[in-house]
Amino acid sequence: xxxxxxxxxxxxxxxxxxxxxxxxxxxxxxxxxxxxxxxxxxxxxxxxxxxxxxxxxxxxxxxxxxxxxxxxxxxxxxxxxxxxxxxxxxxxxxxxxxxxxxxxxxxxxxxxxxxxxxxxxxxxxxxxxxxxxxxxxxxxxxxxxxxxxxxxxxxxxxxxxxxxxxxxxxxxxxxxxxxxxxxxxxxxxxxxxxxxxxxxxxxxxxxxxxxxxxxxxxxxxxxxxxxxxxxxxxxxxxxxxxxxxxxxxxxxxxxxxxxxxxxxxxxxxxxxxxxxxxxxxxxxxxxxxxxxxxxxxxxxxxxxxxxxxxxxxxxxxxxxxxxxxxxxxxxxx
Amino acid sequence: xxxxxxxxxxxxxxxxxxxxxxxxxxxxxxxxxxxxxxxxxxxxxxxxxxxxxxxxxxxxxxxxxxxxxxxxxxxxxxxxxxxxxxxxxxxxxxxxxxxxxxxxxxxxxxxxxxxxxxxxxxxxxxxxxxxxxxxxxxxxxxxxxxxxxxxxxxxxxxxxxxxxxxxxxxxxxxxxxxxxxxxxxxxxxxxxxxxxxxxxxxxxxxxxxxxxxxxxxxxxxxxxxxxxxxxxxxxxxxxxxxx
Numbered sequence: 089x090x091x092x093x094x095x096x097x098x099x100x101x102x103x104x105x106x107x108x109x110x111x112x113x114x115x116x117x118x119x120x121x122x123x124x125x126x127x128x129x130x131x132x133x134x135x136x137x138x139x140x141x142x143x144x145x146x147x148x149x150x151x152x153x154x155x156x157x158x159x160x161x162x163x164x165x166x167x168x169x170x171x172x173x174x175x176x177x178x179x180x181x182x183x184x185x186x187x188x189x190x191x192x193x194x195x196x197x198x199x200x201x202x203x204x205x206x207x208x209x210x211x212x213x214x215x216x217x218x219x220x221x222x223x224x225x226x227x228x229x230x231x232x233x234x235x236x237x238x239x240x241x242x243x244x245x246x247x248x249x250x251x252x253x254x255x256x257x258x259x260x261x262x263x264x265x266x267x268x269x270x271x272x273x274x275x276x277x278x279x280x281x282x283x284x285x286x287x288x289x290x291x292x293x294x295x296x297x298x299x300x301x302x303x304x305x306x307x308x309x310x311x312x313x314x315x316x317x318x319x320x321x322x323x324x325x326x327x328x329x330x331x332x333x334x335x336x337x338x339x340x341x342x343x344x345x346x347x348x349x350x351x352x353x354x355x356x357x358x359x360x361x362x363x364x365x366x367x368x369x370x371x372x373x374x375x376x377x378x379x380x381x382x383x384x385x386x387x388x389x390x391x392x393x394x395x396x397x398x399x400x401x402x403x404x405x406x407x408x409x410x411x412x413x414x415x416x417x418x419x420x421x
Numbered sequence: 422x423x424x425x426x427x428x429x430x431x432x433x434x435x436x437x438x439x440x441x442x443x444x445x446x447x448x449x450x451x452x453x454x455x456x457x458x459x460x461x462x463x464x465x466x467x468x469x470x471x472x473x474x475x476x477x478x479x480x481x482x483x484x485x486x487x488x489x490x491x492x493x494x495x496x497x498x499x500x501x502x503x504x505x506x507x508x509x510x511x512x513x514x515x516x517x518x519x520x521x522x523x524x525x526x527x528x529x530x531x532x533x534x535x536x537x538x539x540x541x542x543x544x545x546x547x548x549x550x551x552x553x554x555x556x557x558x559x560x561x562x563x564x565x566x567x568x569x570x571x572x573x574x575x576x577x578x579x580x581x582x583x584x585x586x587x588x589x590x591x592x593x594x595x596x597x598x599x600x601x602x603x604x605x606x607x608x609x610x611x612x613x614x615x616x617x618x619x620x621x622x623x624x625x626x627x628x629x630x631x632x633x634x635x636x637x638x639x640x641x642x643x644x645x646x647x648x649x650x651x652x653x654x655x656x657x658x659x660x661x662x663x664x
Contacts, residue, residue, distance in 0.1 A: 319474055320511035320570075324525035324577060325501030334524060338515045 124154075150185070153178060203385040210377035210386040217373025218393055224290055224369055225356035231295025232355065233348075236302025241332065243303070244310045254303070261300035266361050269293045274365040290362035290369075298355035305347045309340030346409040353401045370394065423486065425450045425581060425612055426471065431480030433466055433636075440466045441477070442636035448581075451610040455623040457647075458633035459659055464616040467633070468583045471614075472503045485580070501529050504574030508586040510566045512558040512573070518545065519554040522573045530577065537576070544572040548602050564595030571602055582606065584615040620664055624648055632656050 157178045161171045187194065239254050261269070274289040284292065313336045321331040363372035374390030424447040433441040440463045448454050456464040469475040471482055473489065473496050482489050489499050512521050522541035526532050532540075545551050548568040558566055567587055574582060584603065588596045600622045607613055607626045617623060623630060623644060630647040632640040640647060640656050648664070651657045 314511075316507060316509050316511040317513065320505075320507060320513070321525075322497075323472060323474060323500055323503070323505040324573070325497045325499075325529040326525060327497055330528050334528060335513055339513075342515065 153181065201385055201388050203383050206381045206383045206385045207389050209381065213373045213377055214386060214389060217368055217370040220368060221359050221370040224359040224362060227291040228294035228298060228355055229352045231291055232298035232302045235295060235299030236306055239303035240306030240310060243307050258300045258303055261297050266293060266297050266358055267364050269297060270361060270365045286365050286367045289365055290367050294355055294358055298351065301351050305344050305351060306340065309344035310336055312343045313339045346412055349405050349408055353398065353405060424448055425485055427483040428471065429481045431470060432478045433470055433475060434478045440636055444638055448612060448614065450612055452629065453607045453613045453627045454629045454631065455615045455617060455627040456631050456633055462633040463636040464633050465585050468585050468614060468616055472500050472505060501577055502580045504577060504579035504582040506570050506574055506584045506587045508589050510570045512566055512570055514558050517555045517557055518569045521569060522576045526576050541576055544575050548572050562595060563591045564598045567591065567599045568602055581612045584617065586616050588617065588619055618663060
C-alpha cells in the first residue's frame with residue numbers, strides 16, 4: 089500500500105512538470121509578455137539620455153530578467169517562499185531602474201515631500217496630535233460601549249415602547265453625518281447652557297455615533313444565544329437579570345468581539361473629523377504644520393503615523409476573527 | 422394524601438394552534454408519571470406550562486398547594502423547586518461541568534461556593550462523572566452532557582423533576598447511561614414527570630402512564646394497563662408503532 093502511494097506521488101510529480109503546458113509557454117502569455125517587454129524597453133529607450141548601447145543592453149537585461157522570473161515562478165517544484173522573494177526582488181530591481189532612468193528630479197521630490205528638517209520641526213506637535221487622537225479614540229470606544237451595551241440590554245427586554253426609542257436612536261445617529269453632530273454638540277449646546285470642552289464634545293459625538301453601531305452589534309450577539317440557554321437558566325430559578333449576567337452576556341460577548349474590535353477601529357479613524365471642532369488631533373496637527381512650513385512633508389509623516397496606528401489594529405481584527413472561528417464552540421449544549 | 426402537583430383544565434394555544442385542550446392531572450409525592458403520545462400531542466407543552474416556561478392560556482396549576490398564577494407568587498421560587506432536563510441538554514457552553522452545576526445554587530439558593538462545589542462534586546460522582554468536573558461541555562459526549570444536566574438540576578435539591586424527552590437527542594448507545602441515572606432517582610423517591618419515548622424504561626420505572634392525544638389525556642393507568650390493555654384504538658395504534 090505504502091509503495092503504491094509513493095509511486096503514484098512520483099507519477100503525479102512527473103505529470104505536473106511534463107504533462108501540462110506551463111503558463112510561461114502558453115502562446116497568449118508569451119505574446120502578452122513580449123508586448124509588455126517591448127513597451128518597457130521602448131520606455132527606457134526614449135526616456136533616458138544615455139547612449140544607444142546602454143539602452144539596448146538595459147532592455148535586453150529587463151527582458152531576460154522577466155522571462156527568467158516567469159520560468160521560476162511557474163515551476164511547481166520550487167517552494168512558495170523562493171517564488172515570493174524572487175518576485176519582490178525583481179520588482180525592486182524594476183523600480184530602481186525606473187527611478188534611475190525616469191525620475192530626474194528626485195531631489196525636488198525629497199525636498200517637497202520628505203523634508204527631514206521640516207518634519208523635525210513639526211515633530212513635537214505631531215506627537216501631541218498623535219496622543220490626542222489615541223485618547224479620543226479610546227474614550228469614544230469607552231463611551232460607545234457603555235451606550236451600546238445599555239441599549240442592547242434594554243432592547244432584549246422586548247418592550248415595544250423602549251424598542252421604539254432605541255430604534256429611533258440607532259437610526260438617527262447612524263444617519264446623521266458625524267461632522268454635523270460634532271458641530272451641533274460643540275457650537276449648539278452652549279445655547280442650551282451646556283458647555284463642553286472641545287475634547288469632551290469630540291468624545292461625546294464619536295461615542296453617540298459609534299454607540300448606535302455597538303448596540304446593533306450587541307443585539308446580534310444576544311440573538312445568537314439560543315433560546316434553550318435562556319430557558320435552562322430560567323428553569324433553574326434564575327431571575328431575568330441573573331440570566332442576562334451569567335448566561336447571556338458571557339456568550340454574547342464572545343460572539344461580538346470580532347465585529348466590536350472592527351467597529352472600534354472604524355470609529356478611531358473618525359477621530360480625524362474632530363479637527364473640525366478645533367481639536368488638535370493628528371490630522372489637524374499635520375495640516376497646521378503643513379501651512380506653517382509651506383511644505384507637505386508633515387502630512388506625509390502624519391500618513392505614516394496613521395499607518396503605524398491602524399495597520400496593526402486591522403491585523404489584530406483579522407487575527408481575533410480567525411482565532412474565534414477556530415475556538416468557537418458551535419454546539420447546542 | 423395531598424398531591425404535589427395539581428393541574429386543572431389547562432388550555433394552551435399558540436396563535437391558532439390549540440395545543441392543550443383542557444388537561445387536568447394530579448401527581449402525588451414520590452410518584453413517577455410518564456407522558457406518552459404522538460409528537461404534537463402536547464406532552465412537552467404540558468411540562469413547560471407547569472413551570473411557566475410557557476404561559477398557559479387558561480387553567481389553574483397548584484404546586485405544593487400554592488396556585489402559581491397568583492400575582493404575589495415569585496415564579497423563580499417555584500422553578501427552583503422544579504428541576505428540568507431538556508432534550509437538547511442546554512448546558513452553558515462557557516462553563517465547565519462543575520460551574521454549570523454550581524451556578525444556580527450559588528445565585529438562587531445563595532449557598533457558599535465551597536458548599537456548592539462539594540454538593541456539585543458529590544452529584545457528579547452520583548451520575549458517574551466525577552473525573553469530568555473541569556471539562557467544558559464541548560468535550561463531553563451526549564450522554565455525559567445529559568448526565569451533567571441532570572446533576573445541574575439536582576444541585577438545586579428540587580422536590581420535583583421534569584424530563585422533557587431526555588434521551589431523544591442521544592445516540593442509541595448512550596441512552597442507557599442516562600436512563601440508569603433516572604431509574605436511580607426514581608428509586609430514591611423523587612417525584613418525576615417524564616416525557617419520553619423509551620417505552621421499556623417507562624414500563625420499568627413509571628408508576629402511572631398518561632396517554633395524550635390532541636391536547637387531551639385520552640387514557641391513564643399503570644404501565645401494565647396501558648401497554649397490555651389499551652382501551653382506545655388510537656392508543657393501540659400508537660403503541661403498535663413504538664413498541
